Amino acid sequence: MTNSFLRLQARTQRFTLGTPRGFQVSPDGSRVLFLRSASGEDRQHILWQLDVASGEETRLADPEALLGGDEELSPEERARRERSREQAGGVVGNATDAQVRIAAFALSGKVFVADAVTGEVRELATEGPVIDPRPDPTGTHVAYVAGGALRVVAVGENGSGSGDRALAEPDGPDQACGVAEFIAAEEMGRARGFWWSPDGTRLLVAFTDKSAVRRWHIADPANPGAEPNVVAYPAAGTDNVTLRLAVVGLDGSRVEVDRGDDEYFVTAHWSANGPLLIAQQPRDQRRMTVRSVDADTGATTVLAEDTDDRWVEIVPGVPAWTADERLVRVAVADGWNRLVVDGKEVTPPGLQVRSVLDVGDDVLFTASADDPTQVHVYRWADDGVTRVSTSDGVHTAARGGDVTVLAAWSLDHAGPKVSVLRNGAPAGEIASLAVEPPVTPNVRLMTVGERRLRVALLYPTDHRPGTKLPVLLDPYGGPHAQRVLSTRNSYLGAQWLADQGFAVLIADGRGTPGRGSEWEREIAFDFAGVTLADQVDALQAVAASEPDLDLSTVAIRGWSYGGYLSALAVLRRPDVFHAAIAGAPVTEWRLYDTHYTERYLGHPDEKADVYDRNSLIDDAPGLERPLLIIHGLADDNVVVAHSVRLSAALVAAGRPHALLPLPGVTHMTPQDDEVAENFMLMQVRWLRDALGVA
Numbered sequence: 001m002t003n004s005f006l007r008l009q010a011r012t013q014r015f016t017l018g019t020p021r022g023f024q025v026s027p028d029g030s031r032v033l034f035l036r037s038a039s040g041e042d043r044q045h046i047l048w049q050l051d052v053a054s055g056e057e058t059r060l061a062d063p064e065a066l067l068g069g070d071e072e073l074s075p076e077e078r079a080r081r082e083r084s085r086e087q088a089g090g091v092v093g094n095a096t097d098a099q100v101r102i103a104a105f106a107l108s109g110k111v112f113v114a115d116a117v118t119g120e121v122r123e124l125a126t127e128g129p130v131i132d133p134r135p136d137p138t139g140t141h142v143a144y145v146a147g148g149a150l151r152v153v154a155v156g157e158n159g160s161g162s163g164d165r166a167l168a169e170p171d172g173p174d175q176a177c178g179v180a181e182f183i184a185a186e187e188m189g190r191a192r193g194f195w196w197s198p199d200g201t202r203l204l205v206a207f208t209d210k211s212a213v214r215r216w217h218i219a220d221p222a223n224p225g226a227e228p229n230v231v232a233y234p235a236a237g238t239d240n241v242t243l244r245l246a247v248v249g250l251d252g253s254r255v256e257v258d259r260g261d262d263e264y265f266v267t268a269h270w271s272a273n274g275p276l277l278i279a280q281q282p283r284d285q286r287r288m289t290v291r292s293v294d295a296d297t298g299a300t301t302v303l304a305e306d307t308d309d310r311w312v313e314i315v316p317g318v319p320a321w322t323a324d325e326r327l328v329r330v331a332v333a334d335g336w337n338r339l340v341v342d343g344k345e346v347t348p349p350g351l352q353v354r355s356v357l358d359v360g361d362d363v364l365f366t367a368s369a370d371d372p373t374q375v376h377v378y379r380w381a382d383d384g385v386t387r388v389s390t391s392d393g394v395h396t397a398a399r400g401g402d403v404t405v406l407a408a409w410s411l412d413h414a415g416p417k418v419s420v421l422r423n424g425a426p427a428g429e430i431a432s433l434a435v436e437p438p439v440t441p442n443v444r445l446m447t448v449g450e451r452r453l454r455v456a457l458l459y460p461t462d463h464r465p466g467t468k469l470p471v472l473l474d475p476y477g478g479p480h481a482q483r484v485l486s487t488r489n490s491y492l493g494a495q496w497l498a499d500q501g502f503a504v505l506i507a508d509g510r511g512t513p514g515r516g517s518e519w520e521r522e523i524a525f526d527f528a529g530v531t532l533a534d535q536v537d538a539l540q541a542v543a544a545s546e547p548d549l550d551l552s553t554v555a556i557r558g559w560s561y562g563g564y565l566s567a568l569a570v571l572r573r574p575d576v577f578h579a580a581i582a583g584a585p586v587t588e589w590r591l592y593d594t595h596y597t598e599r600y601l602g603h604p605d606e607k608a609d610v611y612d613r614n615s616l617i618d619d620a621p622g623l624e625r626p627l628l629i630i631h632g633l634a635d636d637n638v639v640v641a642h643s644v645r646l647s648a649a650l651v652a653a654g655r656p657h658a659l660l661p662l663p664g665v666t667h668m669t670p671q672d673d674e675v676a677e678n679f680m681l682m683q684v685r686w687l688r689d690a691l692g693v694a
Contacts, residue, residue: 005438005496010676011041013087015489018042018433019415022093023407025400026100029422031116032398032405032430033060033100035091040435044071044090047103049116052403052420055428061114061121063090063107072108074129076145082636082666083185095132097139098198100400102155104133104142111144113155124153126164132178132192136200141250143167143178143194143203150178150194150205152250167203167248174211174232181208181241183234183264186637187595189316190267198272202249202295204257206265212239218636222663231636236590236597236611237604240264245278247295255298262289264595266314274321277303281312285599288312290319290329304343306331310521311599313337317356317365328359332517339365339380346380352516358399364388366396372514373445373454373486377406388424393486403427409487411443441491442498445484448541454484455538456506457546458491458498470553470693472502473539473569473577477531478561479511479523479600500684501693503549505542509534525601527589527614532568536576552578553691557683559583559669560638563630564616567646570627571619579626579690581683584638584667587616587646591639620649626690627657628683632665658686 009015018040024033032050037043047061063071071089073081086092094105103114109129114121124142133144135155143152148170154163168177178194185191193206213232220226234240243265245257259265262280266288269277276293278300287307291300304319304327306312315330315337322328326342330353337353338345341363347353351367354375358364362381368374377388377397389395393410402423407416414437420428444457459469474494476483483490483506491506498504510530511523523530535556543549556577558566563585570580586592589611590604598604604611612618627650631643640661647659662670670676688694 004677006677006680007673008435008438009493009496010671010673012435013043013671015040015414015434015437015492017088018435020048020407020418020430020432023398023405023430024096024100024103025398025403025405026116027098027400029401029403031100032400032403032420033094033096033103033116034405034430035094036433037088037090039433043088045088045092047091047094047105047114050420050428050430052422052427057431058119060103060116060119061091061105061112066112066121066123067107074109074131076129076131077106077109080131080185080191082668083182084191085668087668087671095134097135098137099139102135102139104135104144106130106133106144111142111153113142124155124164126153127151134192134194134196136196137198138200140200143196145176145178145193148173148176148179150203150248167250168205168207168246168254172211175207175209177207178203178205179208180206181210181243182232183240183593183595187593188264188266188314195268195270197270197276197295201251202247202253204268204270204276204278204293204295205246205248207244207246209242213241214238216639218634218639220633220663221661222633229634229636233636233639234594236592236594236601238594240283240594247276247293247298255296257293257298258300260289260291260300269320271321273323274325274327277319277321277327279319283594283598284603285311285595288314290327303327304329308332308517308521310524313517313520315353315355317359320356320359322359322363323361328356328363330356335516335518337367337517339363341380347378347385351378351385352514354513357397364397364399364404368514371486372482372508373484375485375514405430409485409489411486411488414488414492437489437492439492439495439499441488441495443491443495445486446542448545449537451510451534451537453534453538453541454508455542456484456491456494457542458494458504458506459548460498460501461495463548465548467548468550469501469503469548470555470691471539471543471549471551472497472504472687473535473554473556474504474506474562475535475556475558475565476560476562477507477509477512477535477558477565478527479520480513481561482508482512482514484508496680497684501688503546505539505549507535507538509538523600525607525610527564527600528568528572531565532572535565535569536573539576551576553693555579555581555687555691557581557583557687560667561586567616567627567629568619570625571616571623574622574624577625579687581628581630581686582643583630583669584632584635585616585629585642585646586638587642589615591642591645616646617649620646620655621653623650623653623655623657628660628686628690629657630660630662632662632667634664635667637667
């Protein structure tokens with residue numbers, strides 16, 4: 001088997017296979033459940049259990065043993081995985097009861113439950129194919145979705161399926177019960193549509209209706225006899241899914257919830273520490289409202305409202321209740337995301353809260369301080385804020401009782417190091433089985449320019465100072481994603497590109513996370529102007545101190561927003577950029593979805609000039625530089641119409657360019673190791689030809 005870096009990167013899914021993830025800690029701290037494949041080249045994830053006292057790891061649920069063959073995914077499950085960009089197989093997600101004893105998961109559209117105490121794993125007799133099975137907190141029932149209906153089955157049932165029944169069923173093909181709609185899953189970070197009550201007798205259920213949403217047809221030109229994939233896509237300015245909430249009882253009762261007039265249902269929280277909570281936003285996203293819900297009557301009470309003249313950011317993990325029923329949320333104050341408990345900001349300005357991980361007697365959360373390339377785990381209690389993670393890098397955690405599982409990524413090592421802490425003291429580790437990458441990034445993290453842009457610069461491994469190099473910018477550059485991080489794995493692919501003879505520059509400009517609310521909001525109504533200016537400024541600032549960068553041969557490549565930025569660069573700044581590869585680019589913002597696009601650019605009916613100014617179609621006649629456009633034909637997020645429309649405008653203007661369609665490829669790049677290798681080698685050859693370098 002060929003073991004080139006590119007093939008190995010594809011087979012290992014960028015060296016992530018074999019790394020432990022999805023940690024769940026029992027409230028008594030005795031065990032940790034987690035997901036991990038059996039090796040660094042095995043796609044099938046296994047559900048594992050760690051005995052904290054002994055440090056022993058055991059396989060709790062192995063797909064190979066349970067299925068005895070290849071996994072078969074339903075269209076619904078494929079759609080869920082596309083939204084989460086999940087490329088692995090096997091047990092890629094699971095949910096547990098309150099004791100982290102009963103774990104439920106889906107394999108090949110079937111419901112399985114595993115008992116972490118007895119070790120027993122079995123299939124439940126259900127309708128199918130299923131998605132999103134979740135045990136109730138008492139571990140006696142599992143709710144799941146099949147055919148758009150929310151169903152429930154008793155965990156004790158092990159026969160003909162007589163315990164399986166529907167709790168809520170759709171009235172037609174455009175309706176669904178208990179499912180996260182496209183916008184929730186793609187843009188809000190909400191992958192679920194139902195929540196159990198703490199006593200396991202009722203559920204909060206989202207009922208969605210997509211009948212008003214426009215239908216788009218995604219065809220497969222490589223197979224003209226195949227029926228197009230018809231998707232309900234809420235493009236900017238068009239109708240969204242309509243959604244209502246109800247509390248549904250196992251006894252058949254149903255209570256409609258008064259949601260008010262807000263269009264977007266963001267999330268829910270139902271714990272034993274307080275009443276049911278829901279968070280919602282209006283269409284313009286300039287307000288976040290937290291309501292408590294009377295589960296008996298459906299009446300709601302506004303507990304908190306946060307407003308912003310641009311938008312209110314969704315922060316994972318909130319709202320929630322502390323153990324003594326104090327409301328926890330994250331809100332902007334003094335220009336920073338601050339942790340708010342019982343209406344009071346409890347974290348200082350300058351500490352940008354990114355997510356809330358766990359809420360109990362105290363609050364466990366992630367945040368960035370003065371260095372946005374690092375993300376640390378912090379704990380807030382009544383006596384103040386304490387940093388839990390101690391090493392440089394990017395961290396996350398899970399917690400149960402007095403046990404915390406801390407995962408740390410660093411520039412000093414590949415992959416995460418996972419530590420188990422009891423009362424803050426080391427109590428063990430969870431091993432990574434990932435393949436060790438064959439390259440070590442030759443990376444320097446820098447802060448440059450008047451705006452103190454964070455950049456990463458990579459030279460070839462064998463670079464000799466004084467040797468001029470063509471420059472390749474490799475950005476994402478847009479909101480909600482950060483490329484410049486203090487982790488080795490962030491730069492493995494970039495180092496391979498550098499070793500092909502480039503100085504590779506990655507820059508995080510305004511709009512990227514970690515640097516406060518004002519920094520994020522500077523892109524409002526001006527994607528094109530702000531994000532492109534920051535890439536240019538980063539390049540020129542680095543070149544001023546790094547004479548080996550040859551500014552006469554500068555290329556840029558990117559995917560998704562990075563693809564948009566790459567095409568934008570050669571269209572509007574050909575004096576700086578001499579070639580571009582635009583992968584899956586947004587080219588006309590009216591074709592992208594409501595929640596993302598309207599948050600930053602406003603409603604197209606009200607801001608037509610903003611959409612025109614930030615889209616690329618009208619720039620086509622000005623193309624002077626080589627441009628390669630690449631797009632997956634099966635992409636249902638940034639549909640191929642973006643690239644086709646830009647290409648058509650370029651043809652109409654007589655501007656030479658190249659358009660590379662990828663049959664069967666979605667918004668994720670090709671994963672077959674041979675195809676992935678050739679895909680990258682082709683891009684490098686094209687860049688060299690376009691720049692006129694050897």
